Structures are given as C-alpha cells and as structure tokens.
Amino acid sequence: xxxxxxxxxxxxxxxxxxxxxxxxxxxxxxxxxxxxxxxxxxxxxxxxxxxxxxxxxxxxxxxxxxxxxxxxxxxxxxxxxxxxxxxxxxxxxxxxxxxxxxxxxxxxxxxxxxxxxxxxxxxxxxxxxxxxxxxxxxxxxxxxxxxxxxxxxxxxxxxxxxxxxxxxxxxxxxxxxxxxxxxxxxxxxxxxxxxxxxxxxxxxxxxxxxxxxxxxxxxxxxxxxxxxxxxxxxxxxxxxxxxxxxxxxxxxxxxxxxxxxxxxxxxxxxx
DNA sequence: AAAAGCCCCTGGATGC
DNA sequence: TGCATCCAGGGGCTTT
Numbered sequence: 001x002x003x004x005x006x007x008x009x010x011x012x013x014x015x016x017x018x019x020x021x022x023x024x025x026x027x028x029x030x031x032x033x034x035x036x037x038x039x040x041x042x043x044x045x046x047x048x049x050x051x052x053x054x055x056x057x058x059x060x061x062x063x064x065x066x067x068x069x070x071x072x073x074x075x076x077x078x079x080x081x082x083x084x085x086x087x088x089x090x091x092x093x094x095x096x097x098x099x100x101x102x103x104x105x106x107x108x109x110x111x112x113x114x115x116x117x118x119x120x121x122x123x124x125x126x127x128x129x130x131x132x133x134x135x136x137x138x139x140x141x142x143x144x145x146x147x148x149x150x151x152x153x154x155x156x157x158x159x160x161x162x163x164x165x166x167x168x169x170x171x172x173x174x175x176x177x178x179x180x181x182x183x184x185x186x187x188x189x190x191x192x193x194x195x196x197x198x199x200x201x202x203x204x205x206x207x208x209x210x211x212x213x214x215x216x217x218x219x220x221x222x223x224x225x226x227x228x229x230x231x232x233x234x235x236x237x238x239x240x241x242x243x244x245x246x247x248x249x250x251x252x253x254x255x256x257x258x259x260x261x262x263x264x265x266x267x268x269x270x271x
Numbered sequence: 272a273a274a275a276g277c278c279c280c281t282g283g284a285t286g287c
Numbered sequence: 288t289g290c291a292t293c294c295a296g297g298g299g300c301t302t303t
Binding site for chain 3: 071
C-alpha cells in the first residue's frame with residue numbers, strides 16, 4: 001500500500017499529537033515481519049520525542065532508542081484517544097498519555113522494530129542501503145545520474161529497488177516515468193543525461209503532488225486520522241490499462257516487470 | 272557488484 | 288453457493 005507519500009501523510013497526521021507523550025502500555029498482536037526485539041515492558045515509561053521518516057520507514061524517536069515502523073503492503077496507522085477493542089488485524093498498540101497509536105496490517109508484511117540508535121546494527125540492516133531522499137536537498141542530480149549510469153536493469157526496477165532513490169513504489173514509479181516520457185523497460189544506463197534530469201524532476205513532482213493530495217487510496221489506505229487520499233483520481237497510467245492516455249488517447253499498456261505490474265503509454269513513452 | 276526469483280500473508284475479484 | 292485461481296501499494300534474502 002504505502003509508498004513515500006502515504007507514509008509521509010501518515011507521519012504528518014499524528015506526529016504533533018504524539019510528540020512528548022509518555023508510553024503507558026504496549027500491546028503486541030500476531031507476529032509481524034520481525035519480532036520487536038525488546039521486551040515491550042521496557043518501553044513503558046519512555047517518552048516519544050518525535051516522528052521522522054526515512055524512505056518508507058517511520059522512525060519514532062524515544063527517550064532511549066527508537067522504533068522503526070514499516071507499513072509493508074497493507075499496513076496503516078490510527079491515532080486517537082478513544083480506541084475500539086483491537087480487531088484481528090490490529091497487531092500493535094502503543095498506548096501513550098496523549099492517545100494510542102495502532103498498527104493495522106492484514107498481510108503482516110509490516111514491522112515494528114526497536115533499536116538503540118540509528119547506528120545500531122538492527123537499524124542499519126534496514127536503513128543502511130537506502131538511497132537519497134527525493135524530497136530533500138540531498139537528492140543530488142550528479143549522484144542520481146552517476147548511480148543510474150552503472151545499472152543495466154530496466155529503469156522501473158532500479159527505481160523500485162530503493163538504493164538510488166527511496167520511497168518510489170509501484171504506483172509512483174509508473175507515474176514518474178510517464179511524466180518524464182521514459183519507457184519503463186529502458187535500461188537505466190542507456191538513458192541520456194537530459195532524460196535523467198527530466199526523471200529526477202518528475203519523481204519530485206509526482207511525490208510532492210501525491211503528498212498534497214493525501215496519498216493514494218486504492219483500497220483501504222487512510223492516514224492516522226482515518227482520512228483517505230485522493231491522488232489515485234489523477235493517476236495518468238497506474239491502474240489504467242486499456243484506458244485512453246490523457247495526453248494522446250492511446251490505450252495505456254500493462255506489462256509485468258519482476259512480478260509487479262507496470263503501466264505506460266506506448267506513444268508518449270517511446271523509449 | 273548487480274540482477275533475478277522467491278517468499279512472507281490475507282483478502283478481494285473473477286471465473287467455472 | 289462453492290471452490291480454484293490470480294492479483295495486490297514491499298522488500299529482505301538467496302541464488303545466479
């Protein structure tokens with residue numbers, strides 16, 4: 001479900017509410033992707049200092065250590081003072097003095113992991129190979145070009161890998177490549193500098209726009225206040241197989257790349 | 272080092 | 288109505 005825009009929208013929807021809160025109780029449901037890595041009782045009494053994002057991870061800074069949260073494919077967070085009894089897919093509750101943060105994740109590809117610091121090997125295993133943040137000043141054109149020049153794989157799959165630039169998932173990879181007029185199957189190293197300049201701008205553009213629209217709600221995404229996103233309504237290619245391209249009216253094509261679907265316009269994205 | 276496949280898991284849509 | 292099949296927003300791990 002959640003790519004960078006959904007994770008960022010989620011972060012903004014509860015960060016200010018939870019900042020400064022004391023942890024009162026922690027409830028674990030079914031096992032997520034990994035174990036928490038600490039006895040939940042050791043979190044009680046700690047303070048949630050703030051919430052940051054790195055790629056698709058949310059980092060809850062605690063007075064001692066941090067929690068790394070990942071929403072996987074089907075995860076979403078809810079934050080509120082009044083929480084219903086946990087449902088079958090509510091696998092983590094962080095009850096604080098300012099409200100409860102709850103992770104709902106039917107497929108359980110998500111995770112909540114404790115680490116003592118970002119340098120902790122536990123954290124580094126997850127964060128260590130992440131690429132540049134696309135919405136920050138550190139999204140450097142020269143590094144973007146240099147890194148892509150050494151990759152022979154299709155550009156779509158290099159974007160998804162997240163080791164050059166983070167946060168671009170299956171929806172926004174297709175959307176960014178459409179804006180940049182680049183065919184998803186093109187080998188990264190074969191793209192000219194001019195086209196990579198366009199791609200970098202397109203990635204920024206589509207992610208910024210998606211955050212503004214509250215993310216994409218395909219099936220069930222909502223932010224921590226329960227609000228849906230609306231970016232899916234202005235997708236140019238994702239999920240639009242057979243429908244007319246908004247630019248040239250040619251039917252949008254769907255293909256498979258690395259067991260994920262990819263959408264593109266065969267005319268606007270010639271190569 | 273990079274690329275390609277395999278999984279983890281549940282639920283909804285589709286087809287017979 | 289029942290059952291099989293396919294597909295889904297991610298990404299770590301293993302094998303080439």
